[in-house]
Amino acid sequence: MPSAPNPTAPDAALRRGERAEVSRALNDVESTLPDAATRTRERLARLRAANAFARAHTVGITGPPGVGKSTLAAALVRALRAAGRTVGVLAVDPSSVRSGGALLGDRVRMTLDPADPGVFVRSLATGGELGGLARSVPVEVLVLSAAFDVVLVETVGIGQSETEARHVVDTLLFVVQPGSGDSVQFLKAGIMEVPDLFVVNKADQAEAEATARDLRASLAALRAAGVATEEFSVVSTSATTGAGIVALVEALDAHRARLLASGQLEARRLEGTTAWALTAFARRYGEVGMARRGGREAVRRAIHAELEVGRDVLAALDELDPFAAK
């Protein structure tokens, strides 16, 4: 009589960061097949019970195209590997098919050692749909959180409440290049989400210091206006020469340490997951479904309550189905 498969063996492989198992788990998340959804739900529930997500530091890398996010991500990966930490990279490319060009993830992968088992890179092309971020990325980040010490999520940053990268990661890093103006304008107008850490990349350029100074002034103004209460860090880097990368790693670690020390890490993850689940609820069940469940605030509270008692977010969404036969 064959013994039943032991689900903890794949979980252990995933938690060791074994490529095949991590890929399998991410394939399940991206799949639209009901079986895959069930496997994901069960996998996440087991990993949650084992407190497997706490180890990772999740870091979002956003910024307009062309500022060198991929090169910076690759430089970060090398610095983290040199420090003995494993890294999972999720590169979300919302550019439309028509624009052509390599996937973000390919650009990161190209410059890394393919034989290093401590690095895992996954590309996700969302075909022009930024909303794709809201759909599967948060769950993929969760899977990677169980497998690696640091999870980097690289994406184009455009503020939109539904797609806020800060709901997905512990630390949100925003990359600009010297002379950037439009992004700071979006930020000032309150349209673009406020990151935790700014990186002025390509800092070998002459304007870098002026850009960093402008950014610091803008950020001071934002704080004075009450938009943000925290201290912002601005780090200048050159991903090509490697200048500033160690300082950036230190700034990332310092941000996570602050979140942990103040008890905000758990709170932020809970709030982020709640916000994502609320968006997912609206997407799945519509305004009609939202109204049947008593409106947006009632649904938010219901989701929050489910998450607080440790229920998995995907299970919570099924549980709250307003159209389910009673």
Add this chain to the structure above:
Amino acid sequence: MPSAPNPTAPDAALRRGERAEVSRALNDVESTLPDAATRTRERLARLRAANAFARAHTVGITGPPGVGKSTLAAALVRALRAAGRTVGVLAVDPSSVRSGGALLGDRVRMTLDPADPGVFVRSLATGGELGGLARSVPVEVLVLSAAFDVVLVETVGIGQSETEARHVVDTLLFVVQPGSGDSVQFLKAGIMEVPDLFVVNKADQAEAEATARDLRASLAALRAAGVATEEFSVVSTSATTGAGIVALVEALDAHRARLLASGQLEARRLEGTTAWALTAFARRYGEVGMARRGGREAVRRAIHAELEVGRDVLAALDELDPFAAK
């Protein structure tokens, strides 16, 4: 015995652009009360039957904050009024409450003659929610189309399929200022929607010519890559000195004339309304509702069919309710 109110009297007032009636109609659109929704649906059906929307040229003005969209809109209004045309302005301000500052519409209104009955300005604060554009703006544009010769829609342009301004207007104008880099990057990456007409504003600045040249090069590259097949126009303006404004009006008229001559105007409006209605369907009924109606493509075809036989878009959305008792 009192006679029944004659709905054509208010419609006639609206079509003459009478302020009180236009305001009343827009209030109905923005209201969440069922009575108001019914009035809007009936009003639009009557106006559609009277072919009241064909007269207007609807023009979207997008671009990052700080490029002078409001000043440009005001300069355009003055030039159009000087040519004897009436203008309705819809200023959509997605900036969050926390950022403070004047509403976009107020900035336009301030510089115009308040006694001129040929100009109407409406502000719409969406409180940080860009999705607000998708919700009521297209219907407000329709109302204004029945009342004025030209309808200007001013908003912050960030590409997102759900909120594409080009679905709402005949001509989409994108404003940059000299030295802008990030916006062009978004555009190149296929993330930002492609406008019909570019305006380099603040063209009294030294970098204006270089920016216009860069834009033309980017646009040529976009055309070569097949992203866009049309000829792009780039117009340099200075909204403060008035330089280039007449050329801009001519470029706008030329674009509309091209659309009319090629029969694209009707097609574009139909496609735009279909795209907006599909988003509205998804928002209202969710993925669950979409699946019940056979999926996204089936819903798109159903909406398109309803619109082609002349049904009003709001009525079509009610008609397709997947949860309605049969």
